[in-house]
Amino acid sequence: MLIIAAIAVIAAFVLLRPKADPVETTPSPSSISTPIDTSSPSVSETFSYADGAVEGPPIVHATQGDVVELIFASDVDGEAHLHSYEVMGDVTAGESVTLTVTADTAGRFPLEFHGEENAHAEVTVLEVTP
Amino acid sequence: MRLRQGRIPAIAAGMLGMIALEAAPASAHGFGGRVDLPVPRWLFLFGAITALVVSFVALGALWSTPKLQHRPLGRVVPLAALWRSPIAAGIFRAIAFIFFVLVVFAAFAGRPESLFNLAPVVVYVWFWVGLACLHAFFGDLWKTLSPFDTLARLIGVGATQRRALPAAFGVWPAAIGLFLFVWLELAAPFAADPRFLGWLFIAYTMVSLTGMTVYGRETWNQRGEVFAVYFSLLARISPFARDEAGTLHLRAWLSGLPSAPAVPGSIAVIMVLLGSTTFDGFSRGTLWQGWTRTMSEGAGALAATAGIVGTIGLVAGAYAGAMAVASRVSGERWHPMAVRFAHTLVPIAFAYVIAHYFSLLFIEGQIGLIVISDPLDMNMNIFGTAYWEVNTAILTPLMVWYVQVAAIVIGHIAGVVLAHDRAIDRYEGSMALRTQYALLAVMVLFTAIGLLILSG
Numbered sequence: 237m238l239i240i241a242a243i244a245v246i247a248a249f250v251l252l253r254p255k256a257d258p259v260e261t262t263p264s265p266s267s268i269s270t271p272i273d274t275s276s277p278s279v280s281e282t283f284s285y286a287d288g289a290v291e292g293p294p295i296v297h298a299t300q301g302d303v304v305e306l307i308f309a310s311d312v313d314g315e316a317h318l319h320s321y322e323v324m325g326d327v328t329a330g331e332s333v334t335l336t337v338t339a340d341t342a343g344r345f346p347l348e349f350h351g352e353e354n355a356h357a358e359v360t361v362l363e364v365t366p
Numbered sequence: 367m368r369l370r371q372g373r374i375p376a377i378a379a380g381m382l383g384m385i386a387l388e389a390a391p392a393s394a395h396g397f398g399g400r401v402d403l404p405v406p407r408w409l410f411l412f413g414a415i416t417a418l419v420v421s422f423v424a425l426g427a428l429w430s431t432p433k434l435q436h437r438p439l440g441r442v443v444p445l446a447a448l449w450r451s452p453i454a455a456g457i458f459r460a461i462a463f464i465f466f467v468l469v470v471f472a473a474f475a476g477r478p479e480s481l482f483n484l485a486p487v488v489v490y491v492w493f494w495v496g497l498a499c500l501h502a503f504f505g506d507l508w509k510t511l512s513p514f515d516t517l518a519r520l521i522g523v524g525a526t527q528r529r530a531l532p533a534a535f536g537v538w539p540a541a542i543g544l545f546l547f548v549w550l551e552l553a554a555p556f557a558a559d560p561r562f563l564g565w566l567f568i569a570y571t572m573v574s575l576t577g578m579t580v581y582g583r584e585t586w587n588q589r590g591e592v593f594a595v596y597f598s599l600l601a602r603i604s605p606f607a608r609d610e611a612g613t614l615h616l617r618a619w620l621s622g623l624p625s626a627p628a629v630p631g632s633i634a635v636i637m638v639l640l641g642s643t644t645f646d647g648f649s650r651g652t653l654w655q656g657w658t659r660t661m662s663e664g665a666g667a668l669a670a671t672a673g674i675v676g677t678i679g680l681v682a683g684a685y686a687g688a689m690a691v692a693s694r695v696s697g698e699r700w701h702p703m704a705v706r707f708a709h710t711l712v713p714i715a716f717a718y719v720i721a722h723y724f725s726l727l728f729i730e731g732q733i734g735l736i737v738i739s740d741p742l743d744m745n746m747n748i749f750g751t752a753y754w755e756v757n758t759a760i761l762t763p764l765m766v767w768y769v770q771v772a773a774i775v776i777g778h779i780a781g782v783v784l785a786h787d788r789a790i791d792r793y794e795g796s797m798a799l800r801t802q803y804a805l806l807a808v809m810v811l812f813t814a815i816g817l818l819i820l821s822g
Binding site for chain 1: 400401402403406408409411412415416419420422423426650652655656658659660661662663664666758762763764
């Protein structure tokens with residue numbers, strides 16, 4: 237019984253595991269662009285904060301090496317902050333700020349907004365897959 | 367001054383990090399802002415299938431006489447004389463105490479930003495995660511390292527008991543303290559503020575000394591000191607234990623858990639651990655992030671508080687429900703049964719700790735190596751590490767996923783093994799089997815939820 241169970245578990249692993257590592261099958265064309273090439277971001281999303289509500293996708297998907305552009309506008313002054321990458325941008329009410337990063341580290345990174353009068357929003361999550 | 371200004375961008379650029387240079391954000395989670403990528407679906411399925419297979423094997427094919435209950439200690443470890451020598455213990459004690467004092471000073475005198483101060487990383491990463499893991503592998507180190515115990519010995523309090531701590535209180539003082547700590551870690555916006563941590567060190571030292579003075583050092587360490595209770599529970603997983611004379615022995619993995627003291631509050635300790643870690647994982651997922659997206663910091667803290675309490679309640683409810691079903695089989699009341707099987711959940715709780723904090727330990731933990739070179743903000747570079755940068759490349763997402771799923775599955779296996787062993791020790795024949803059904807179902811549920819959270 238134990239042997240059968242062990243075989244079943246190993247078989248499950250072999251069957252379920254993807255044939256090839258998706259990391260290698262999808263090389264990112266922009267993975268060598270070390271100097272940030274802001275003219276052609278691979279990913280670009282726009283967000284806005286007004287009356288305490290956020291408009292825009294809750295997750296931004298990117299592949300490691302992509303140049304990601306996050307455009308954020310708000311109806312109050314404040315600061316937008318992409319965690320871990322530690323990219324920050326001052327936001328002026330009514331205008332938009334663009335945060336540009338080369339997504340060289342995999343993981344999930346929150347973009348947070350801190351504004352005047354206690355305005356606060358978890359704007360989105362940047363998800364960088366290898 | 368030039369030196370210091372140069373360092374900020376150097377660290378910040380390489381730092382996988384978190385907390386803005388102003389106050390700690392609402393999504394503080396104690397420490398850390400990077401979150402692991404979700405486990406891919408195939409690995410989730412594999413983990414779930416393995417957990418199920420293991421559970422059915424446990425019902426049909428595991429041993430029929432208890433192997434872990436009342437098991438004597440194994441052979442004495444090599445260098446036993448060294449491990450029991452008071453001089454070696456004294457050296458470790460002194461190092462740990464001096465380090466604690468350094469961290470307290472760093473909390474007040476070091477830089478005020480969470481990321482550049484020694485205290486937050488030591489508390490939430492090195493201590494709460496790192497030292498906890500060491501206990502599960504190497505046994506009860508805190509007995510020797512606890513600075514609170516050392517201080518009580520130094521100033522000569524707590525050798526005798528002035529008043530008895532009522533038996534009905536059990537380990538409730540520690541369970542409540544543990545809840546307050548996980549609340550702080552997961553919900554309080556000021557959790558990682560170094561100055562706040564400094565005051566917390568002082569307050570907790572005062573509480574510990576008072577507890578030890580009144581109820582005796584021994585009693586308070588066993589029932590009131592939060593970390594002594596938590597770490598000693600994890601240490602029961604490890605294959606090392608001391609006999610009455612203090613000689614260090616080997617023992618079977620997990621064999622310390624069946625003899626964990628069953629006192630009032632011991633279930634609560636385990637439920638707080640399971641529930642809070644589950645909530646921490648859930649609150650980093652997209653579902654919770656969506657709900658709390660536009661909350662103010664205060665509202666976010668309130669929501670997190672409700673989330674922690676609710677998750678602990680759900681976990682405890684699921685366990686109590688399973689025990690209610692199982693107790694019908696054996697014709698007992700549910701509560702003594704719940705006490706009897708509570709220890710079987712400890713490996714699952716520890717597995718959650720590994721799954722959720724493994725990458726935190728190895729990536730954010732590096733911050734400690736950097737800041738320890740200048741703990742008091744005096745432009746020093748004691749260990750030559752002050753200009754290091756956090757290297758996130760030491761863990762690839764695939765490594766993190768494998769460790770996470772392996773931890774959850776191994777924790778599940780350990781839980782199933784302990785439950786099976788306790789059931790056959792306690793019940794005869796087919797009743798031993800039938801009392802396991804409900805608990806196994808709950809363990810599969812916990813494991814499935816643990817995997818779901820990792821993949822969501």
